[in-house]
Amino acid sequence: MLRMATVQSALRPFALVAALALGACGSSPPAFQEVAMAEPQAYTLGPGDSIRVIVFGHEQLSGEFSVDGSGHIALPLIGEVRATGASARELEKRIAQQLADGYVRDPRVSVEVLSFRPFYIIGEVNNPGQYPYAAGMTAVTAVALAGGYTYRAKQDQVVITRTVNGQKQEGTAPPNTPVMPDDVIRVPERYF
Numbered sequence: 001m002l003r004m005a006t007v008q009s010a011l012r013p014f015a016l017v018a019a020l021a022l023g024a025c026g027s028s029p030p031a032f033q034e035v036a037m038a039e040p041q042a043y044t045l046g047p048g049d050s051i052r053v054i055v056f057g058h059e060q061l062s063g064e065f066s067v068d069g070s071g072h073i074a075l076p077l078i079g080e081v082r083a084t085g086a087s088a089r090e091l092e093k094r095i096a097q098q099l100a101d102g103y104v105r106d107p108r109v110s111v112e113v114l115s116f117r118p119f120y121i122i123g124e125v126n127n128p129g130q131y132p133y134a135a136g137m138t139a140v141t142a143v144a145l146a147g148g149y150t151y152r153a154k155q156d157q158v159v160i161t162r163t164v165n166g167q168k169q170e171g172t173a174p175p176n177t178p179v180m181p182d183d184v185i186r187v188p189e190r191y192f
Contacts, residue, residue, distance in 0.1 A: 045083045045091065046182065047071055048117040053095065056108040061099070064114060077103050085166075088113055117181035121146045124153035124187040133181040140175040142185050154190040161186075 045051070047069050055061040065073040071084025078098040083091055088111040099107040116133040119142060126147030139158045149155055160177065161170045161184040179185065 042087045043113065043116070043181075044085050044087055045113070046117055047084065049083075049181075050114040051083070051088070051091075052112045052114055054110040054112075055095075055099065055104065056110070058104060058107075061104070119179055119181055119183045119185065121185045121187070123159075123185075124150045124189050126150060133179070137179040138175065139173065139177050139179055139185055142179050143175070143187060149187065152189045154188045157188070159186040159188060160184070 045067055047067050049067045050064060051067070051073065052064050053062055053073075053075065061076050063076075065075065067073055067083045071082060072080040073083050074080050075095065078095070081091070081094055081098060086094065092109045092111045095111070096107045096109045099109070116135075118130045119133050119137075120130050121142050122128045125143055126149075128146060131142065131145050139160070143149060143158075155175070157172045157174060158177070159170060160173050160179075161168060162180060163169075163182060
């Protein structure tokens with residue numbers, strides 16, 4: 001009994017060093033905040049989105065537009081309107097306000113997103129790259145689009161880099177986490 005206690009106390013420093021080494025090797029991004037991952041925020045427009053603008057009763061002002069690299073759309077009569085960071089409803093109000101300023105009496109405007117910005121998936125998937133976003137996607141459906149996991153993939157979590165309130169955040173998340181356009185999803189490699 002005394003001999004077993006001596007062996008255990010002799011091995012204790014090695015166990016501590018091993019635990020610290022494994023912790024340093026396996027350092028991963030912090031888990032996403034519940035708010036950032038639980039409910040996707042209202043979709044905000046950005047460069048690369050395509051939208052349809054309908055000005056009721058004025059077909060010549062309606063059409064399909066793309067948000068350019070500077071975050072604007074160019075509309076007939078009123079010119080450039082800032083779209084980046086606005087939801088479809090907010091953009092409707094911006095356009096209506098500008099049209100009401102001397103162009104159209106009591107404008108009624110509708111904005112619909114036709115195509116979303118893509119998301120990106122890297123790491124331990126068979127076909128990493130850029131993929132089109134579809135509403136309701138989760139990280140596991142993104143992995144499926146990318147050809148599935150490689151044999152080295154850690155399948156119980158992903159690392160997502162996402163812009164939240166104008167700031168890039170990175171964190172670990174479960175595979176059922178909703179994906180948003182512009183997200184970068186990294187499937188990490190498992191160690192054992």
